[in-house]
Amino acid sequence: MISNNFIEKIFRQEKKSVSRAITLVESGDEKATNLLKELHKRTGNAYRIGITGPPGAGKSTLTNQLTKYYRKQNKTVGIIAIDPTSPFTGGALLGDRVRMSEIGTDPGVFIRSMATRGNLGGLSKKTIDAADVLDAAGYEYIIFETVGVGQSELDIANAADSTIVVLVPESGDSIQAMKAGLMEIADFFVLNKSDRPGSENAVTALRTILMLRDHTEKDWLPNIIKAVASENTGISDIADEIVRHKSFLENNELLLSKREEHFRIRIKEIVETLIRNHLWRDKRVSILEEKLSIVVNRAESPYEVAEHLFSDFQDQIVKQ
Amino acid sequence: MDQKIRVLVAKAGLDGHDRGAKVVAAALRDAGMEVIYTGLRQTPEMIVEAAIQEDVHAIGISILSGAHMTIFPKILQLMREKEVEDILLFGGGIIPESDLVKLKEMGIGMLFTPGTSTQDIIKYLTEWVEKHPKN
Ligand code: B12
Ligand SMILES: Nc1nc2c(ncn2[C@@H]2O[C@H](COP(=O)(O)OP(=O)(O)OP(=O)(O)O)[C@@H](O)[C@H]2O)c(=O)[nH]1
Ligand SMILES: [Mg+2]
Numbered sequence: 205m206i207s208n209n210f211i212e213k214i215f216r217q218e219k220k221s222v223s224r225a226i227t228l229v230e231s232g233d234e235k236a237t238n239l240l241k242e243l244h245k246r247t248g249n250a251y252r253i254g255i256t257g258p259p260g261a262g263k264s265t266l267t268n269q270l271t272k273y274y275r276k277q278n279k280t281v282g283i284i285a286i287d288p289t290s291p292f293t294g295g296a297l298l299g300d301r302v303r304m305s306e307i308g309t310d311p312g313v314f315i316r317s318m319a320t321r322g323n324l325g326g327l328s329k330k331t332i333d334a335a336d337v338l339d340a341a342g343y344e345y346i347i348f349e350t351v352g353v354g355q356s357e358l359d360i361a362n363a364a365d366s367t368i369v370v371l372v373p374e375s376g377d378s379i380q381a382m383k384a385g386l387m388e389i390a391d392f393f394v395l396n397k398s399d400r401p402g403s404e405n406a407v408t409a410l411r412t413i414l415m416l417r418d419h420t421e422k423d424w425l426p427n428i429i430k431a432v433a434s435e436n437t438g439i440s441d442i443a444d445e446i447v448r449h450k451s452f453l454e455n456n457e458l459l460l461s462k463r464e465e466h467f468r469i470r471i472k473e474i475v476e477t478l479i480r481n482h483l484w485r486d487k488r489v490s491i492l493e494e495k496l497s498i499v500v501n502r503a504e505s506p507y508e509v510a511e512h513l514f515s516d517f518q519d520q521i522v523k524q
Numbered sequence: 525m526d527q528k529i530r531v532l533v534a535k536a537g538l539d540g541h542d543r544g545a546k547v548v549a550a551a552l553r554d555a556g557m558e559v560i561y562t563g564l565r566q567t568p569e570m571i572v573e574a575a576i577q578e579d580v581h582a583i584g585i586s587i588l589s590g591a592h593m594t595i596f597p598k599i600l601q602l603m604r605e606k607e608v609e610d611i612l613l614f615g616g617g618i619i620p621e622s623d624l625v626k627l628k629e630m631g632i633g634m635l636f637t638p639g640t641s642t643q644d645i646i647k648y649l650t651e652w653v654e655k656h657p658k659n
Contacts (some may be wrong), residue, residue: 220608225578227658231602294528295553301574302563309573316577318560 206239215246217280217341219225219314226316229333239335243340248463250282250339252346253446254364256326256389259352261370262396264303265433267349271307273439274345280312282338282506285349286327289319296320300349314338326350326357332470335363362387362469364447365459368442370394371410373402389448390426394442398430424452488513529557529653530580534571535564536599539566539589544617544638548549548584551642553648568598575603581653582633585615592619612652616640 213221229236236378253270255263264285271281285300296319307313316338319327327350335346350360361367369390375398395407407428419425429445431438451460533549535542549559560578562571575583587595596613603609614633624635627658634648 219573219576220606223577227579289558290553293554294556296558297549297553298560299563301560305563305566305570308570308577309567314577315574317558317560374549512593 206235206242207245211239212283214243214337214341217337217343222314222341223316225337226334229337230318230328230330232330235380236333240336243336247336247339250335250343250346251286251366251446251450252335252339252348252364254348254360254367255353255370256350256357256360256367256386257370257394257396258372258375261352261372261375262433263349263352263370264300266370266394266396266431266439267347268304268307269433269436269439270347270442271304271313271345272436273443275307275310275312278312279344280305280342281314281345281347281485282341282343283313283315283347283349284318284331284334284338285315286318286320286331286351288351289321291322294321314341314343320351323359324357325359327359327363329481331359332363358385358389362466365453365462366391366446368392368394368446370396371406372397373400373406375406391424392427392429394432394438395428395430399432399435400436403430422456424449483513483517486514491516527653527657529582529649530560530578531557531582531584531649532560532562532571532575532580533584533586534562534566534580535586536566536568536571536590536595537587537589538565539587539591540564541588541617542586544588547584548586548616548642548645550561551646552584555646557649567656568595568602570601571599572608573608576606576608579658580611581656581658582612582614582649584649585613585617587615587617587619590618592617592627593623596627597630600630602633609659610656612649612656614649616645 210221212413214225225239228239255267257263267283270284274281287296287298287300289296294350298317298319300317301308301315304315308315316334318331318334323329327348331348338346348364350357367384367389371393393410395403407430410428414426427445429438429441431442453462491513495504498504499506499509532554533545535545548554549561553559554657560574560580562574571583585599600613603611603613612633614635616636619637627635636645
């Protein structure tokens with residue numbers, strides 16, 4: 205069982221307990237589920253910001269500066285920085301803290317590095333659970349830094365209230381070729397490293413593409429903000445744009461519906477995980493193993509085996 | 525519970541020799557661990573605070589500057605103040621034999637000097653975590 209003392213310490217934002225709670229939810233065991241049930245009613249107060257973009261675009265540098273900006277306003281910030289797990293060794297090198305040294309000892313900041321642990325969407329499976337811990341602990345802003353995004357790492361849009369896509373002048377050429385996904389998840393773009401040549405061209409290229417999008421009067425149209433994160437330039441513009449997007453969501457009653465949508469996806473995922481865990485238990489695992497040679501010898505088709513396994517699963521549920 | 529080994533690798537003080545730290549960090553990652561790399565110029569306060577927030581099993585410090593006799597004891601002292609002595613403090617770099625003995629007596633874990641095979645470091649850390657699982 206989860207002790208009340210432990211939960212109280214999380215609510216009091218005691219870092220050791222917050223940290224241990226994140227480790228627990230990352231493990232995903234039964235105790236973690238119990239904890240998350242306890243915490244849920246205390247969540248929902250934090251505003252969640254997602255920062256994504258290609259490797260090296262300046263996501264960590266920007267997270268550091270934005271956090272400093274919020275700290276000046278006396279707001280507390282929880283950061284979850286995600287880096288990929290190697291599919292071959294299961295290990296990970298989590299290096300985002302390198303750019304966040306300045307805020308590492310601030311009592312109002314909590315930084316946690318997470319490895320994707322096999323998840324492909326740019327977050328780990330437990331990222332949102334970890335954010336819930338930070339939310340329950342009272343951090344007012346939660347910033348997710350995703351793994352350098354490719355084309356399919358779009359989970360962030362289902363975790364954040366506002367999603368920022370960070371690009372650099374060098375992205376200019378590839379903007380044309382950018383798959384729809386990354387363009388569509390952006391609530392706004394940051395053109396970082398604007399100190400480098402080509403930044404105006406990149407902004408123009410991006411704006412041209414955005415203009416071609418179908419939209420109505422009511423729609424939110426993503427802006428492009430220029431920044432030099434390493435020199436702390438453009439950060440207040442970014443913070444203002446976050447405020448503007450947040451107000452837009454709130455004024456149009458979209459914040460709650462967006463969060464409902466996020467919960468719809470998440471609950472489905474939890475149910476599917478539960479089913480999967482119950483599905484692949486000893487008996488069906490051994491049936492599957494036995495059938496493999498039969499399928500290879502073409503005596504039964506994969507579909508017959510699958511239906512057999514599924515009906516076995518159904519029978520078991522009915523019996524319960 | 526999934527005991528994925530998490531370890532913080534840090535460079536303390538003004539020491540700019542980061543090759544060893546990077547080699548060790550990469551080796552630990554390749555051994556399946558989650559390595560949080562802090563980069564250069566970390567103070568003992570930053571290191572201990574990061575270790576708490578990252579909930580690591582171990583803190584690995586790399587020092588080639590000669591400052592080991594001030595930095596290791598300072599980190600250890602902070603770990604005691606914050607009551608996180610369940611974390612292993614260990615490391616490596618250029619450390620003379622006589623200092624190795626003194627640091628060990630203070631309660632610091634294994635310190636690896638140049639030429640160490642990363643396999644030995646992996647073995648040491650893996651065994652230490654097996655013997656000291658987090659509850
Ligand atoms: C390469 C090097 C440099 C490079 C560093 C490049 C870089 N980014 O790392 C450069 C040229 C920049 C440099 C500069 C200086 N250097 Co220099 N440098 C070296 C040299 C030749 C090799 C270090 C190295 O990279 N080794 C390879 C790596 C893989 O080995 P390693 O770091 O020892 O790591 C192994 C173990 O120590 C251990 N380990 C190390 N860290 C960790 C961490 C953990 C967690 C664990 C478990 C294990 C572990 O495991 C590793 C694998 O076996 C050494 C001499 C030597 N023989 O060590 C001098 C040396 C370290 N440098 C020295 C000096 C004096 C300097 C300067 C002050 C010179 C000057 N006057 O400017 C500057 C200081 C720069 C600074 N800002 O700190 C002295 C230090 C003397 C001392 N400590 O008493 C040395 C020992 C040379 C000497 N014999 O005098 N240096
Ligand atoms: N010239 C310039 N360099 C910058 C700027 N912002 C960040 N950088 C540098 O770009 C490099 C990468 O920055 P990070 O913040 O680590 O980028 P990231 O997107 O977090 O990188 P990953 O997490 O590895 O994908 C660092 O060397 C930064 O100092 C900027 O505005 N201009
Ligand atoms: Mg980063």
